[in-house]
Amino acid sequence: MIRLYRIIPLLILMAVVAAVVYVIMSFRYSSDRAKATLITVFTWLTIALSIIFAIGTLYAIFEGNGTVIELAGSFLATTLVGLGITRICNRIFRKNHPHYGEEVAQATIINESLSSRFADAFKRAFGQAVKETFDPKRKP
Numbered sequence: 001m002i003r004l005y006r007i008i009p010l011l012i013l014m015a016v017v018a019a020v021v022y023v024i025m026s027f028r029y030s031s032d033r034a035k036a037t038l039i040t041v042f043t044w045l046t047i048a049l050s051i052i053f054a055i056g057t058l059y060a061i062f063e064g065n066g067t068v069i070e071l072a073g074s075f076l077a078t079t080l081v082g083l084g085i086t087r088i089c090n091r092i093f094r095k096n097h098p099h100y101g102e103e104v105a106q107a108t109i110i111n112e113s114l115s116s117r118f119a120d121a122f123k124r125a126f127g128q129a130v131k132e133t134f135d136p137k138r139k140p
Contacts, residue, residue, distance in 0.1 A: 007078045039090045046083035
């Protein structure tokens, strides 16, 4: 347990990445989009790190290097726990925001107002004439 202090730099780096991504995305877009982006980034990040540390651990096992096995195994365990936590966060986010990410449906107007119907009729009737009258390329 005392050797787990070796993973502190990885945890600090992941926390800094999370903070930067969340602050930028919530400032630029919304907090929901920031959370969804953070979940996506951390899913891919932890998967990639897990693969790298798994390969490193397997290589250390084949070489018989106990120190590297402990170090790479600690990092692998950390990234796998991080992946599990990320997937739990994704499940909770999707449960609380079931319609997030769905395409917004276009509204259809059932009963248009009288003014919009008048404006459409005016455009149809006089649109070409107005366009020709104010055309800068037209020679008088």
